[in-house]
Amino acid sequence: MQQAPFIFFCRPGFESDCAAEVQAIATAHDLAGYANAQPETGYVRYYMFDQSSAEEFFGLLDLVDIIFARQWFWAKAELEDMPLDDRISPIIDICSELSSAKNVLVEHLDSGDGRELSKFCKKFSTPLTISLEKQNLIQEEGEFRLHVLFLANDHCLIGLSPLECSSPHKGGILRLKAPKDAPSRSTLKLDEGIQVLISRKQQKDAFRLGNTGVDLGAAPGGWTYQLVERGLQVSAIDNGPMDKKLMAxxxxxxxxxxxxxxxxxxxxxxxxxxxxxxxxxxxxLMAEWLEGSHTQHAIFNLKLPMKKRFQEVADCIGLICERLEDADLDYFWQAKHLYHDREEVTVYFRLKTRVTPN
Ligand SMILES: C[S@@+](CC[C@H](N)C(=O)[O-])C[C@H]1O[C@@H](n2cnc3c(N)ncnc32)[C@H](O)[C@@H]1O
Incomplete structure (x- = not known):
C-alpha cells in the first residue's frame, strides 16, 4: 500500500529542485522514499517506503533546513469530489481521527490554478475553524498545525506538521507591502530575508542604531533602504547611481x-x-569577507542557473562552510528560496565569534 505523502510547497518551476533537496535530506538520514514532482504545480509529494521511516521523517523535518520549500506537512487524507454544499463535514470526519492541533491553515498552492482558490480559501477558513473548535479538534494545548490544502474547490489534502517546524503563514508566504519611498521593489527580498532567516535576537544584534553596514552592488538602493530603515550607517558600493532621496x-x-x-x-x-x-x-566573495572577519552578519543572493539549481546552491554553501572551517571560525547559516525571490535564493551567514568593534 502506498504511504501517505509528505507535501512540500515550492515556487512553481522549482519542483525538481525541491524534490532533489528532500531526497537528499532523506538519504542523509538513511531513509528511503521517492518524490512525485509535476512541473509548474508548485508542490512536491514525497512518499516513504514504510510507516516507521515516515514517522522518523516526520520527526526530523524542519522547514528551516529546506531551502526550496516554503511550507510542508504530512498528508493523512485526500478528499476528492467533495460535496460543494458541505465541505466541512468530511473534513471534520478526517480530523476526528488525527492528533489534536493548535490551529488550522486553509491553504492553496502558488501555481496559476492554486491562486484561483485564494478567495475561496480565505472565506472557508473562518467557518471551518469554528466547526473544528466546536468539536474540540483545535485545542490550546495541541502540538500540531492542521493543514487543509485545496487543490481544486472539491479536492483537498489534510495533514499535520509540528508547530515549531513549519510556517505559521498560509502556504509559507510572508506577505509584505513595498514601502512607497523604497528605490526598488527588490527591497522586499531583503525585508523578507531578514525576517525569515535572522532570529529576533540576532536581528537586535545586527540592527542596533548606529551599527554599520555594506551593500555590495547597491544601486538604486532597495536593499540599502532596508538597512537604513533599521538604523544602520551604510557604505553603498556600485558604479550606478543611488536614489537621491535615500542619499539625502x-x-x-x-x-x-x-x-x-x-x-x-x-x-x-x-x-x-x-x-x-x-x-x-x-x-x-562572501567567504572572503567572513574569513577575514570583515563582517559579523552576511545576507546575500545566489542567482541560479536554469538547471540543477539545488546542486549549485549546495556547492556554493559548501564552499563557504569549508573555507570558514579551514579558518577555524564558528558560524551559523540558513538559506531559503523566498517568496520574493525568483531565479535566486537568499543566504544568511553569521560568525559566532564577535568581530565588530561596537
Ligand atoms: C540587482 S542590482 C541591485 C539592486 C539593489 N539590491 C536594489 O534593491 O536596488 C545589481 C547591482 O550590482 C551592481 N554591480 C554588478 N557588478 C558590480 C561590481 N563588480 N561592482 C559594483 N557593483 C556591481 C550593478 O551595477 C547593479 O546596480
Whole structure:
C-alpha cells in the first residue's frame, strides 16, 4: 500500500529542485522514499517506503533546513469530489481521527490554478475553524498545525506538521507591502530575508542604531533602504547611481568602486550583496569577507542557473562552510528560496565569534 505523502510547497518551476533537496535530506538520514514532482504545480509529494521511516521523517523535518520549500506537512487524507454544499463535514470526519492541533491553515498552492482558490480559501477558513473548535479538534494545548490544502474547490489534502517546524503563514508566504519611498521593489527580498532567516535576537544584534553596514552592488538602493530603515550607517558600493532621496538621509556613503575588491577600513556589523553574478563568484566573495572577519552578519543572493539549481546552491554553501572551517571560525547559516525571490535564493551567514568593534 502506498504511504501517505509528505507535501512540500515550492515556487512553481522549482519542483525538481525541491524534490532533489528532500531526497537528499532523506538519504542523509538513511531513509528511503521517492518524490512525485509535476512541473509548474508548485508542490512536491514525497512518499516513504514504510510507516516507521515516515514517522522518523516526520520527526526530523524542519522547514528551516529546506531551502526550496516554503511550507510542508504530512498528508493523512485526500478528499476528492467533495460535496460543494458541505465541505466541512468530511473534513471534520478526517480530523476526528488525527492528533489534536493548535490551529488550522486553509491553504492553496502558488501555481496559476492554486491562486484561483485564494478567495475561496480565505472565506472557508473562518467557518471551518469554528466547526473544528466546536468539536474540540483545535485545542490550546495541541502540538500540531492542521493543514487543509485545496487543490481544486472539491479536492483537498489534510495533514499535520509540528508547530515549531513549519510556517505559521498560509502556504509559507510572508506577505509584505513595498514601502512607497523604497528605490526598488527588490527591497522586499531583503525585508523578507531578514525576517525569515535572522532570529529576533540576532536581528537586535545586527540592527542596533548606529551599527554599520555594506551593500555590495547597491544601486538604486532597495536593499540599502532596508538597512537604513533599521538604523544602520551604510557604505553603498556600485558604479550606478543611488536614489537621491535615500542619499539625502545622510545615512549612506556611496563608493563608485568594484564590489569584488572594495573592503571597509573597519569590520562592519552587516554585509548585504545582490549582484547579478555567477553564484560561485559571489560565494567566494562572501567567504572572503567572513574569513577575514570583515563582517559579523552576511545576507546575500545566489542567482541560479536554469538547471540543477539545488546542486549549485549546495556547492556554493559548501564552499563557504569549508573555507570558514579551514579558518577555524564558528558560524551559523540558513538559506531559503523566498517568496520574493525568483531565479535566486537568499543566504544568511553569521560568525559566532564577535568581530565588530561596537
Ligand atoms: C540587482 S542590482 C541591485 C539592486 C539593489 N539590491 C536594489 O534593491 O536596488 C545589481 C547591482 O550590482 C551592481 N554591480 C554588478 N557588478 C558590480 C561590481 N563588480 N561592482 C559594483 N557593483 C556591481 C550593478 O551595477 C547593479 O546596480
Amino acid at each position: 538621509t545622510e545615512h549612506v556613503e556611496h563608493f563608485k568602486e568594484n564590489a569584488f575588491t572594495w573592503l571597509p577600513k573597519k569590520p562592519v556589523n552587516v554585509l548585504v550583496c545582490d549582484m547579478v553574478e555567477k553564484p560561485s563568484l559571489v560565494a567566494n
